[in-house]
Amino acid sequence: MKQHFVETSNHRQFMAAVAAVENRGSPEACILLLTGEPGTGKSCTVDNWGASVDAIYLEGVPGMSLSFLRDYLADQTGVIGRKKFDQYKGTVEFFRANRQPIILDEAQHGLPNKAECIEYLRRIAETANTLLVLICHTSEKHRFSEHRLAHVATRVSAAPELKVASVDDCLAYLNALCEVGVDHSVAQLVHAQSSGRYRLMSNAGRTLEAIAGKKALQQVTAADIKGIRLCEDAMKSLKRGEK
Amino acid sequence: MSHQGQTGARPQGSRISPRTVTIGLRQRAWWVMRRRVTFTLPELLATLADGTERDAISNLGKYVRALEKSGLLMREAARKPGSALTSPGSIRYRLMVDVGRQAPVWRAKNNTVYDPNKQVEYALNAEACDE
Numbered sequence A: 001m002k003q004h005f006v007e008t009s010n011h012r013q014f015m016a017a018v019a020a021v022e023n024r025g026s027p028e029a030c031i032l033l034l035t036g037e038p039g040t041g042k043s044c045t046v047d048n049w050g051a052s053v054d055a056i057y058l059e060g061v062p063g064m065s066l067s068f069l070r071d072y073l074a075d076q077t078g079v080i081g082r083k084k085f086d087q088y089k090g091t092v093e094f095f096r097a098n099r100q101p102i103i104l105d106e107a108q109h110g111l112p113n114k115a116e117c118i119e120y121l122r123r124i125a126e127t128a129n130t131l132l133v134l135i136c137h138t139s140e141k142h143r144f145s146e147h148r149l150a151h152v153a154t155r156v157s158a159a160p161e162l163k164v165a166s167v168d169d170c171l172a173y174l175n176a177l178c179e180v181g182v183d184h185s186v187a188q189l190v191h192a193q194s195s196g197r198y199r200l201m202s203n204a205g206r207t208l209e210a211i212a213g214k215k216a217l218q219q220v221t222a223a224d225i226k227g228i229r230l231c232e233d234a235m236k237s238l239k240r241g242e243k
Numbered sequence B: 001m002s003h004q005g006q007t008g009a010r011p012q013g014s015r016i017s018p019r020t021v022t023i024g025l026r027q028r029a030w031w032v033m034r035r036r037v038t039f040t041l042p043e044l045l046a047t048l049a050d051g052t053e054r055d056a057i058s059n060l061g062k063y064v065r066a067l068e069k070s071g072l073l074m075r076e077a078a079r080k081p082g083s084a085l086t087s088p089g090s091i092r093y094r095l096m097v098d099v100g101r102q103a104p105v106w107r108a109k110n111n112t113v114y115d116p117n118k119q120v121e122y123a124l125n126a127e128a129c130d131e
Helices: A009-022 A042-053 A066-077 A084-098 A112-128 A138-145 A147-153 A167-177 A184-194 A198-215 A234-242 B025-036 B041-048 B056-070
Strands: A031-036 A056-059 A102-105 A132-137 A156-158 B038-040 B073-075 B092-095 B105-107 B112-115 B120-123
Touching: A009 A031, A009 A042, A009 A156, A031 A042, A031 A112, A031 A138, A042 A102, A042 A132, A042 B025, A042 B041, A056 A066, A056 B025, A066 A084, A066 A112, A084 A112, A102 A112, A112 A132, A112 A147, A132 A138, A138 A147, A167 A184, A167 A198, A184 A198, B025 B038, B025 B041, B025 B056, B025 B092, B038 B041, B041 B056, B056 B073, B056 B105, B056 B112
Parallel strands: A031 A132, A031 A156, A056 A102, A102 A132
Antiparallel strands: B038 B092, B073 B092, B105 B112, B112 B120
């Protein structure tokens, strides 16, 4: 397998959302809420973008308070103030100077106490004219639309949801990374077995290469892999075990 | 008129001061190392390389090994298993010292790693990652 990042449709969707927030009309609506199921490439997409813009990355933890967040920000930015106001002012200056976006992963942990942690970050992002990216699992998305959190919800400019790959995505992904050629019928099989999860598609790609190596093939077709399991979807197995 | 500056040739007797910044792929890799703490080289490449680099595997591999020799990274005992039956797996690294936002600079000539955040140099331990 080749080892490089593949610009999937999810990546394009995320980058379009970033562009939309950067070109927003109202400066206070600086939040991008990114959601997705496991294995849809949230971490990979965000890491790729975060590393390219040198974003400040924070990870929400259960029970996170505002004082915890201030200490966390101070650790990541190197801005330390003797008083809370000094700390806030220094942090805003830091972001104004560097224009680095802020990423808050596991953002649902910032929701208690009327989302005071998220509101604190949003104020910094708004004042420094940068953007705040909140990441959470799809199942937590509805919590951001609660009435008591309207002050946050109304400041979300874009909320892309990363989806599992389509057959076309699967074909593009395999063709970009596999050392052997694959056709649409193979992509359909891989898509069915991997449930469109990139993590599993990567495993399937390695299996395809192994099969091609054994059979000395340059191009794998559906006939070459008939009846062979290319990847194992553990989530499916777990669900089967429940019954 | 001399054209040395245009051709990139170094004037005789001049000394180039050692690098103080790392940019590009290594800078981005450092960002991911700080964020993930434990990682493998294939994971870094799958996240950061875009396929247009001349030799991203060698570039990042050398950088990671230099950081390991400096003590900033540590090689974990267990490898990450590969998918092939005969695969030896990938070496899993752990970030031991998070020096800060700016990526450490590997100075190959001096055999050191320079930390631009605190402006200190780490000597490389040659025995650290010999297999």
